[in-house]
Amino acid sequence: MLELRHLRTLNALDETGSISLAAQRVHLTQSAVSHQIKALQEYYQLPIIQRSGHAVQLTDAGKRLVQLAGKILGEVQSAERDLAKISRQAAGSLRIVLECHTCFDWLMPIMDDFRQHWPEVELDLVSGFHSDPVSLLRQQVADVVIGSENKPQQGIIHFPLFRFEILAVLAPGHVLGSKRILEAADFAQDVLITYPVPEERIDLIRQVLMPAGVSWQRRTTELTVAILQLVASRRGIAALPGWGIKNYLDYEYVIARRIGTNGLWSDLYLSVREQDASLRYLRDFLETIDQVCFARLDGIKPLSKKERGKTKREAGKTKGSKKIGQSFSELRMIARYKLL
Amino acid sequence: MLELRHLRTLNALDETGSISLAAQRVHLTQSAVSHQIKALQEYYQLPIIQRSGHAVQLTDAGKRLVQLAGKILGEVQSAERDLAKISRQAAGSLRIVLECHTCFDWLMPIMDDFRQHWPEVELDLVSGFHSDPVSLLRQQVADVVIGSENKPQQGIIHFPLFRFEILAVLAPGHVLGSKRILEAADFAQDVLITYPVPEERIDLIRQVLMPAGVSWQRRTTELTVAILQLVASRRGIAALPGWGIKNYLDYEYVIARRIGTNGLWSDLYLSVREQDASLRYLRDFLETIDQVCFARLDGIKPLSKKERGKTKREAGKTKGSKKIGQSFSELRMIARYKLL
DNA sequence: AGCATATATGAAAATTATTCATGTTTATCT
DNA sequence: AGATAAACATGAATAATTTTCATATATGCT
Structure with a gap:
């Protein structure tokens, strides 16, 4: 029997395009999601997903259910907000x-x-x-x-x-740009531009520079755009969340590099x-x-x-x-x- | 967590106005429905139903959920019909x-x-x-x-x-109308008007008259309206489902009486x-x-x-x-x- | 008051969902 | 090509949830 649980999973599946990621999104294991989809397919006697190599794709049936999810889950949230109002919460x-x-x-x-x-x-x-x-x-x-x-x-x-991943941000053409991955030592070469917060609150310093015993120079500023402006004008390098600099990367205002082999997360x-x-x-x-x-x-x-x-x-x-x-x-x- | 199951139950509850009837409608026990509602109330920290004596009434919160159910369950059915089309079923x-x-x-x-x-x-x-x-x-x-x-x-x-209950149908003013409940013997007094099907397929005959050893006279006709017309014009009495004669009763075209103490079902x-x-x-x-x-x-x-x-x-x-x-x-x- | 009816509830049982451990397939790297 | 990794599938075990069963409680009726 179809339940909201299934729709929530399908929705995540639609957005992530992957069973394991969808599983993470709904806080289940990959196995659980796999079983859920299997159950749905058997219930409806229809394939819901199609495997083209590794990637999973939704079939027409799957898409129809996702569409249903889209309509329904919004209604549910809205009803639940109303309930909160009723309960004076x-x-x-x-x-x-x-x-x-x-x-x-x-x-x-x-x-x-x-x-x-x-x-x-x-x-x-x-x-x-x-x-x-x-x-x-x-x-x-x-x-x-x-x-x-x-x-x-x-x-x-x-x-x-x-x-999320924290990336090193460099001016286009910066010497370090030739490396695919930056190591702790690389940060000794340039000024580090950060928000004005204590050192121990800066992940790059706490997790990378200090453990490696590398020293650094720091300059601070309040706003993200200001940091980027400084980086772009070659006053130094920074470490910022990947999603925070996406637009600037797209316009090649700055470039980004991974910090350490596995990245800094x-x-x-x-x-x-x-x-x-x-x-x-x-x-x-x-x-x-x-x-x-x-x-x-x-x-x-x-x-x-x-x-x-x-x-x-x-x-x-x-x-x-x-x-x-x-x-x-x-x-x-x-x-x-x-x-x- | 809210699931479609709950909405289906609430919907039944709304339509029946009773926990036990709702339970029957969704093919659960009264206890199960009671537990379901309790769980919902605890989940939302809100009363969903209100008891005014025996009857249960939905609170505003309950009504909001029923409204949600109304919107949602229709969408689900419609999606499932589409799936059937997709699967060429x-x-x-x-x-x-x-x-x-x-x-x-x-x-x-x-x-x-x-x-x-x-x-x-x-x-x-x-x-x-x-x-x-x-x-x-x-x-x-x-x-x-x-x-x-x-x-x-x-x-x-x-x-x-x-x-459903099968009721005896009489002309208004028929002598048997003075009785609140008709017994087998009462049917010996008048002509029984039925559909033209074998005796053993007529519940009144099979379950009431034959066991009681009562004999009867029978006249048949094809259509329900024709049966009612004959009854109303005092050519005999009939036994028909309660819901089939509702309108005629409302207009007092005919009257109806229970057959046997517990009724004929x-x-x-x-x-x-x-x-x-x-x-x-x-x-x-x-x-x-x-x-x-x-x-x-x-x-x-x-x-x-x-x-x-x-x-x-x-x-x-x-x-x-x-x-x-x-x-x-x-x-x-x-x-x-x-x-x- | 006593009985019939409707609902509530704790505990047991049944069912269902999820995880765990592992297998299979596909892609990637050397 | 072979080895390795990544993504998904699956059976069995386990956990969680739902339902029932057996009562208890409350209401309404005569």
């Missing part, structure tokens, strides 16, 4: 601390979207830099932290957002106080982030189970309070479909 | 044998609806009377029998439709060859019958598990062929929502 506050500076880029449109749907939620960005952003949650100064923190802490829940989490974790508008916010980011940001990956603070099963067991149909997986499970 | 034949004469009343509009959705299925009524209608399935003369047969037979599957099944049981258009036909009948026919009841030829669990075990995601329950499980 529609008011509250969402004060956001952004640990990752570049994230402004994708967060802004999401905030605009959110404001439309939740006019009664006070939406704010908590400005300034903070050494321990999560403590702001405890102090009730902020309600949400978007950052890399994922260590389990009493009373705090970390929702995984996604993993960073994980993003959204942290909240435990008691806020089931707030409707918070869930909707999470859902929107997922939808928008996976649809629009290039080269990001879902955080797989291993990278998560808690696994689904542990979470179920850990929960002391009465189960109210809101296991961790449910909190996290998100309808992924294209925004209209 | 859209062509075939549906030759129907009607054992119950009065059933023309509700079947006609259903056939019209069906013809629209399945233009490539040859739709026919097999006319004439047949002592063993199910054998027509074996002889490939018909594809579907709608009747009271429900004894398990090799190669035949009986899908339960519904149970008849069960209707739809029988097909086993190999046809998973045909898409057949399922759709079944689905439509369910929707239309439960929405429009007065006083019918779903057939509960006990009345069914096979139970869900037995069926699963019995099936010899490889399970292909189409257990008996799935074959039977029907999205019930209002036709547009």
